[in-house]
Amino acid sequence: MAIAMEEKIEAIYQQVKARNPGEDEFHQAVKEVLESLGPVLVKFPEFAEQKIIERICEPERQIMFRVPWQDDRGEVHINRGFRVQFNSAIGPYKGGLRFHPSVYLGIIKFLGFEQTFKNALTGMPIGGGKGGSDFDPKGKSNNEIMRFCQSYMTELYRHLGEYTDCPAGDIGVGGREIGYLFGQYKRITNRYESGVLTGKGIGWGGSLVRTEATGYGAVYFVREMLKVRKQSLEGKTCVVSGSGNVAIYTIEKLQQLGAKVIACSDSNGVIIHEKGIDLQMLKKLKEVERRRLADYATYHKDARYIAEGNIWEIPCQVAMPSATQNELNGKDAKMLVKNGCIAVGEGANMPTTPEGVHVFLHAKIAYGPGKAANAGGVATSALEMQQNASRDSWSFEYTEQKLDQIMTGIHQATYETAEEFGAPDNYVIGANVAGFIKVAQAMVPMGLI
Numbered sequence: 001m002a003i004a005m006e007e008k009i010e011a012i013y014q015q016v017k018a019r020n021p022g023e024d025e026f027h028q029a030v031k032e033v034l035e036s037l038g039p040v041l042v043k044f045p046e047f048a049e050q051k052i053i054e055r056i057c058e059p060e061r062q063i064m065f066r067v068p069w070q071d072d073r074g075e076v077h078i079n080r081g082f083r084v085q086f087n088s089a090i091g092p093y094k095g096g097l098r099f100h101p102s103v104y105l106g107i108i109k110f111l112g113f114e115q116t117f118k119n120a121l122t123g124m125p126i127g128g129g130k131g132g133s134d135f136d137p138k139g140k141s142n143n144e145i146m147r148f149c150q151s152y153m154t155e156l157y158r159h160l161g162e163y164t165d166c167p168a169g170d171i172g173v174g175g176r177e178i179g180y181l182f183g184q185y186k187r188i189t190n191r192y193e194s195g196v197l198t199g200k201g202i203g204w205g206g207s208l209v210r211t212e213a214t215g216y217g218a219v220y221f222v223r224e225m226l227k228v229r230k231q232s233l234e235g236k237t238c239v240v241s242g243s244g245n246v247a248i249y250t251i252e253k254l255q256q257l258g259a260k261v262i263a264c265s266d267s268n269g270v271i272i273h274e275k276g277i278d279l280q281m282l283k284k285l286k287e288v289e290r291r292r293l294a295d296y297a298t299y300h301k302d303a304r305y306i307a308e309g310n311i312w313e314i315p316c317q318v319a320m321p322s323a324t325q326n327e328l329n330g331k332d333a334k335m336l337v338k339n340g341c342i343a344v345g346e347g348a349n350m351p352t353t354p355e356g357v358h359v360f361l362h363a364k365i366a367y368g369p370g371k372a373a374n375a376g377g378v379a380t381s382a383l384e385m386q387q388n389a390s391r392d393s394w395s396f397e398y399t400e401q402k403l404d405q406i407m408t409g410i411h412q413a414t415y416e417t418a419e420e421f422g423a424p425d426n427y428v429i430g431a432n433v434a435g436f437i438k439v440a441q442a443m444v445p446m447g448l449i
């Protein structure tokens with residue numbers, strides 16, 4: 001029975017690969033989820049009868065469009081815009097926009113696919129979607145960013161709505177970009193539809209804690225994994241890759257909980273500061289001045305900057321990949337384990353390659369996959385939508401408490417699901433199975449959608 005089921009799932013995977021050629025990241029994300037689903041189909045035969053897996057792997061709608069814009073010198077540029085509306089079984093599509101030159105359909109589809117299960121895990125009524133562009137915001141002026149965002153929204157607005165599709169930020173899209181996007185949406189539609197975008201400024205519909213939420217949430221998830229093992233973050237040595245939104249607030253919460261963060265990175269290199277990362281300096285460099293991480297070492301003479309360095313070579317007890325997909329491979333994972341790493345919490349989406357995941361699971365260290373560990377961002381986006389719908393705004397303390405409860409709940413659900421499906425301590429199986437069941441159980445009663 002089990003073998004027949006695995007063959008069936010393998011056939012579905014091969015079909016997904018053939019139907020979506022060249023989209024390696026999407027294949028990788030699908031494979032990881034499908035590998036967890038054998039026992040689910042045995043327990044819920046209606047999912048196989050209704051072809052739920054085949055349907056979940058096919059986005060409900062994929063939108064690609066031209067984004068023309070002019071730079072400060074008047075030169076015309078053309079980028080490509082994307083929005084993949086993956087699954088709306090449990091709520092309107094929700095998921096961030098990524099602006100990065102590496103963006104193509106395969107990246108947006110992997111992110112949208114993952115988002116569907118992540119959003120289900122939060123327990124909130126949000127479906128999965130993701131979007132973005134191959135636009136590179138690095139080195140662009142504020143005016144160029146504004147013109148690009150306005151052009152992007154001029155096409156995208158017709159596909160959005162607070163009951164339809166509600167984007168947020170991701171790599172290259174933060175508060176500034178959300179402001180320009182929201183301004184243009186409001187202008188075109190003549191509606192102050194707050195819930196259509198999240199990550200808004202505090203004075204115009206944003207939620208306290210949204211900026212911090214992904215990083216804080218990932219740390220809460222690690223705290224819970226360690227608690228099960230009768231350990232805590234207090235006094236632990238940590239490394240956090242990246243130095244963007246997720247990395248900065250991961251570092252902040254780790255420090256608040258008594259851990260010591262000795263390294264972070266960007267796409268050019270690594271900063272090692274044995275005394276502990278100076279968070280105020282990092283925030284000033286990255287959030288206010290929008291400078292490169294290398295400049296950190298000019299302010300702290302006892303910090304070392306290693307151009308093209310590999311952050312995973314630095315011995316640590318807790319590692320939190322918070323930059324981008326496939327940034328941690330099998331070799332890196334082996335090195336981390338060898339150097340005494342006991343927990344990995346993924347702030348980024350799919351940062352560990354399948355070989356790396358295998359190493360962590362085999363070594364039986366606490367490994368929290370992004371789907372579960374970084375769900376705090378989207379969960380707090382849903383809290384922002386709740387505040388918008390009730391025309392209310394909550395205090396920082398109250399919102400953070402809600403985030404903590406949600407992350408603790410996700411940890412518990414993934415932990416218990418893994419146990420129920422015969423894979424104790426395996427949060428990959430726990431997250432994939434719990435997320436999938438929630439979406440599938442909503443799809444079945446809705447008929448052939």
Ligand code: NDP
Nearest residue numbers: 170171172214242243244245246266267323324348349377
């Ligand atoms: P930011 O744009 O704020 O920061 C991204 C960081 O990652 C930067 O330090 C950047 O370095 C680095 N980075 C990006 N691409 C690469 C690359 N190809 N190679 C090496 N380093 C890279 O993005 P976020 O912090 O918002 O996002 C980080 C990760 O977290 C992503 O995987 C995202 O999908 C995920 N995530 C984000 C959420 C959110 O709420 N923002 C929610 C859930 C997940 P550089 O400046 O040199 O490019």
